[in-house]
Amino acid sequence: MSKMKIAVIIPCYNEELSIAGVVKDFQKFLPEAEIYVYDNNSTDNTEKAAKKAGAIVRKESYQGKGNVVRRMFADIDADIYVMSDGDKTYDIAKTPLLIKKLLDENLDMVIGCRKEVDLAAYRVGHRWGNAVLTGLVQYFFHHPLTDMLSGFRVFSRRFAKTFPAQSQGFEIETELTVHALASRIPMAEVETDYFARPQGSESKLSTFKDGFRILLMIVNLIKEERPLLFFSIISLFLFLVSLFIGIPVLSEYLATGLVPKFPRAFLAMGIMICSVVSLFVGFILDSLSKSRHETRRLHYLEYKLPQK
16 A cells, blocks of 8 residues: 555544544554545634644635535545544544455445444434434445445545536435445445444434434435436325325216316326326436436546455
8 A cells, every 4th residue: 555645534523622533543553554534614713733643734615514524525635535524433443454455446435334342333214224324325326335324435546536416415325325335336345343422422414403404415316327217106195195095086977977177177187197207207317317426427437446
């Protein structure tokens, strides 16, 4: 790894109590790396603590972790990117192992899959939310990943420079994962310990607010990456609703030859037309999605993987 440029990128918001420890741990376990801390409008002394610890500190004025990650990938040139949060909850000692797996197996992303070693590390809502959201992505993208929301990751240059970041906040981990799965980019997980935050430090993640935003991001990514599946589900739902509304009208017509409930008949017919239109929209967007994937793939192949 000594011939490669390694950049540690740490998005930060109000992590004065922990950021110095995170920087020093990376200096200890990854001494050849350049360590960048991006301060995201902190109101405490995060910036001063990071500078004092020896990090290169930069700022991102647009609020939200997704905005910070997009800026970091755009600004920083490296062969390997190591991303971590600034809250000292990840097992930074495992970083060389994640990088080794990335290089040995020619991967583009390795996720530090979190294993709790402290009951206080996860709030109950976070634990269940992560399980549910990860399960949704497993089902729709057919991959046995176990920790979609981990913020401890290692990337190749070609992943970082071709990632079409759209997220603004904590949905960024979801977008990173789904992008890799939808584009069939080689990735893997490595189990790492997950610790509780330092005393006095508070999580910025809201269980319900951010969980809902992540769920919306998953739905949107399914629509963008698998439009035929997305609109087929809508089409099937509308088809069943149309049948539920229209079968009584049809039964009465077959029995009596009369259609006494014209509004209900027109409603059923309208919903059935919407069902058919939704299916055709899915076919059209699926063709466009495949073209977009091909373009993205060609751009992705312009970058070479780092060589050991």
